[in-house]
Amino acid sequence: MPTMTTSESPAHSPPERVSWHLILRHDLPASLVVFLIAIPLSLGIAAASGAPLIAGLVAAVVGGVVAGTFGGSPLQVSGPAAGLTVVVAGLVAEFGWAATAAITCAAGVLQILLGITRIGRLALSLSPAVVHGMLAGIGITIAVQQLHVVLGGRAQSSLIANLAGLPAQLVAHHPGAVLVGVLTVLLLLLWPRLPKARIVPAPLVAVVVVTAVAAVFKVDVTRVELPNAPLQELIVPVLPDGGAVKIATAVLTVALVASVESLLSAVAVDKLHRGRRSNLDRELIGQGMANAVSGALGGMPVTGVIVRSSTNVAAGARTRASAVMHGVWIAVFVLAAGAMLELIPMAALAGVLLVTGLRLVQLAHIRTLLRHDELLVYVVTAAGVAVLGLAEGVLAGLALALARVLFRLARATVTATEEDGVWVVRIHGTLVFVGVASLVRTLRTIPVGVPVRVELQVDHLDHAAYEAIEDWRRGHLARGGSVELNRAAFRAALHGESARPRWLHPWQHGQLVLEPDQRISMLDGIREFEASADPIRPMLAKLAADGQRPTQLFITCADSRIVPNLITTTGPGDQFCVRNVGNLVPPYGSTSTSVAATIEYAVEVLGVASIVVCGHSHCGAAAAALDGVPDEGSALKNWLRHLEASVRRSAHVPDIADPVTGVKLSAADKLSVTNVAVQLENLRSFDCVQRAENEGRLELVGLWFDIGAAAARLVLDREPYLVRADEELATATTPADS
Incomplete structure (x- = not known):
């Protein structure tokens, strides 16, 4: 049975239990799928960063084994990430690769220190709309990017470039790649629908079957390429030349970008499965250990990677054994069976990534966020990640989410109406200094000398709003009017206590038992509900209409x-x-x-x-x-x-x-x-x-x-x-x- 959880407290993580049945049935095949995806991605990121190809493979192995063993996100897969490509390329151009490896090692040590200080849990403060929007943006980027490869071409550097290049890619005829890609996608979609077929992950079936078909029929497609002598290409790190400030800045940049990307990925992966939730502080320490080891071996920086992680979840992984084994498979197969890996068509791997990316855009999330009026944050985050980049998109989403929260917190509704000769002032929401001007304008519409009743139903009232109401009250009394004000509610709001009607929170007062005459007690409760139901009437009216x-x-x-x-x-x-x-x-x-x-x-x-x-x-x-x-x-x-x-x-x-x-x-x-x-x-x-x-x-x-x-x-x-x-x-x- 699946279970529902919240993110666990880092200080009270339950011990993990090893089940060989789960590992053999789920983690082993999932690790093979992720391993097949990780090799071309690692090689491609290394090439794009200006690093030796072997450095990408070293990072993939270390990320799988070290971060997989010691990290706090069991289903997250770590390795070289596209989000660091620009940063690493700049470091290689400025310091050279050997010095960049040393900077990576130092950044790992800094990450360990950040994890020890328990700063990782701050990532739990992210809005779900931002996290789901980030996933959607990454999914769209992956899907459009890999569509180029499925069509037999090469992916461009950005979403805009990929979209602009699609017409030319469609015109260029690559029947072999298209056949392989389409067959892969069909297998991925149809395999889970077969009876009892889910025991074998669809991505693994698709890659194996398509590779066999391409080999038997000698389909002309681009295949995976590996270095001929991997161990001979390892580079020993050296201390970078340059000023201390420049080096420290480089170390801090790698550490922060890698940490943020890993924590965001961990939070996002938690949304994709119902397994054990991430201990983000431990994850930061595990990522730091992986970067320290990767840099020492001449490898690229390591982060948690959403592409491999989402593939890991989709392939059915249950424990961290999948991430660890995927690193082992990379090391073993690159050293002992590289020729076998070079049979795999790139279009087959692109088909897997295409489906994985599209599945990151989930309609269920969109419907939920629409119902909670947070769809705009989702769209802005997704568009920002897809068009501008991961960090920029997330920052844009966070800024919008924060602005909406501040707007809601500072919003109050103030009305003044005449009812049977008495002017009734109703104040709802949160009344703080930014709403004082609107409050004063409304109060000044009340005629001089009339009786006034103030109904205050606010969560908080700051000192500026308090003084504005008090000044108006004194002035109105001085001009011959009267003001009826619930002082208890006034003081409660000023001190941040709940001023909600009693029927909204009867349990805390022990009001659980009806009076002896239950019919009268129930009717009294109904009357109180109807008299004080204004806070929820708009919501119920919307539910009735929708x-x-x-x-x-x-x-x-x-x-x-x-x-x-x-x-x-x-x-x-x-x-x-x-x-x-x-x-x-x-x-x-x-x-x-x-x-x-x-x-x-x-x-x-x-x-x-x-x-x-x-x-x-x-x-x-x-x-x-x-x-x-x-x-x-x-x-x-x-x-x-x-x-x-x-x-x-x-x-x-x-x-x-x-x-x-x-x-x-x-x-x-x-x-x-x-x-x-x-x-x-x-x-x-x-x-x-x-x-x-x-x-x-x-x-x-x-x-x-x-x-x-x-x-x-x-x-x-x-x-x-x-x-x-x-x-x-x-x-x-x-x-x-x-």
Whole structure:
């Protein structure tokens, strides 16, 4: 079962677990795919940088083995990167290659120091719109660039140049390259649709099959080229000549650019998979170690590379073993089997990269960002990365995201209207000094001497706004008027405390139990809601007009202690919810048509991106299933028969312990955890669920809520069965493994 996580805390990373089954089944074939991609990319980047070709291969080997072993991003693949091409070319022109290698080594030491100071975690502050936009920009650049190679030509240095050169490339007839490229793309798209074919990664199949076809039919295409005597081309680093300031600047430039590119890539890779999240401080240290070793061996600077990393994820890698093995394969094959690698057509590798690049532009991300009004940041970042470059595009996206945040934080709505002889001033939002002028203009529209009531519903009020309201209040009172002002709300806003209506946060005050006369209490609550619902009326009106677009189907128990929106911090329009006794999903074809109809509607009509099955502790259904329901003819007895498979499974499951406290769960709680895994299996009995999951449009998530601890745990179908919701195991099971 896949799991959902947030980025883990660097200080509390769970230990990684080695599974030879996962390595042999997933990481080994994935490493071969990445290795096939890395060799031509490394050679091309070395040539473009003015470095010896062997320097690119050394960086690829060291990046895979050293950064792969010691870095904090398990699925990230490191090596020479296009983002450093201009920097390295400038250093080679100024200092020579041997001195550039020494600068690379020194930059690695600086990166280690930066990692030790824990500066890497700052990358987690990036807006998701910026990260996804960066991925999209890189994907577009890769796709257009590799389209030239598929057409039998050479990629240009920029997106604009590549687009401008496409017409000429189409006119130039290269049937061999086009045939190889098109066949590669078709295999990549069709192979995953074959039954049980996903056990072998499509990129590996495509490259092997196309290479064999090109060799058998002697297709005239450009193939991979390797140095004849690799070890003889190694260059020993020497200290650079020049002033200390010039050398220090060079070292700092390489260290910062390599660090930023690696951290951005790590954050982006985390968005592509559901495995263990990156420890960014450790990743920075691992990248520094790789650069120190690469420079010492005469290699190029190393960074985390999104092209190879995204290929690694797409090929099915599960642990860091894939990145390490890809470095080993490069070393072994370059030294022992270079002739075999030189059979691979460049157009085949370009086809793999073309599909990989296009898949980085995901419609699901675009829909989500559009719903949250962040699409502009995404578009600006993507366009900036594609047209200007990685650093420039990310900076443009960050600047726009920051400007939007400041605009929203500083925006307040001030209205003054007359209602039954009383002027009502309503202030919503965040009122700070930039909004004082608008506030004063509105207050001056109120006639002299009239009664005024000020309704303040703001998150924050700074001193400038406070003085403006106070000055107006004193002046209005002096001219014979009256002002009714909620002083408590006024002070709360001035001190940054919440001034929201009580119904928005009743839980923190313990207001969980209705009064003895429950009908009156409920009506009182409804009246209070309607009287103070102004903050969410615009949102609900928009939902009513636009229709619902939930991203998640949440299946949970009818237990009154489970509040899905509270657990998941979601609001209106976010969740499509099913509640029943025991959070059960009867298999397809059973008598429970209500649950089946909800699942089909959520997947096929609403297009939800995930289905969550949430069990909980102290579950009455689980206890009843173990103890037995005496009334044979009851509806409850008939319903709980759907728990029998979970009871049988639970009997063969070893004891389950809480991942934080280590306390062993009771028999009923163990059953409720096991039951979540069984219900996820039942979900896959629905054709619509299985089809959407196979196409990558849907993920299934198991969740278990400990009521007493107010803590959500992720459910696995193997030991340890429960993990913390803010951590993830490197060997996280996928639908194919379940």
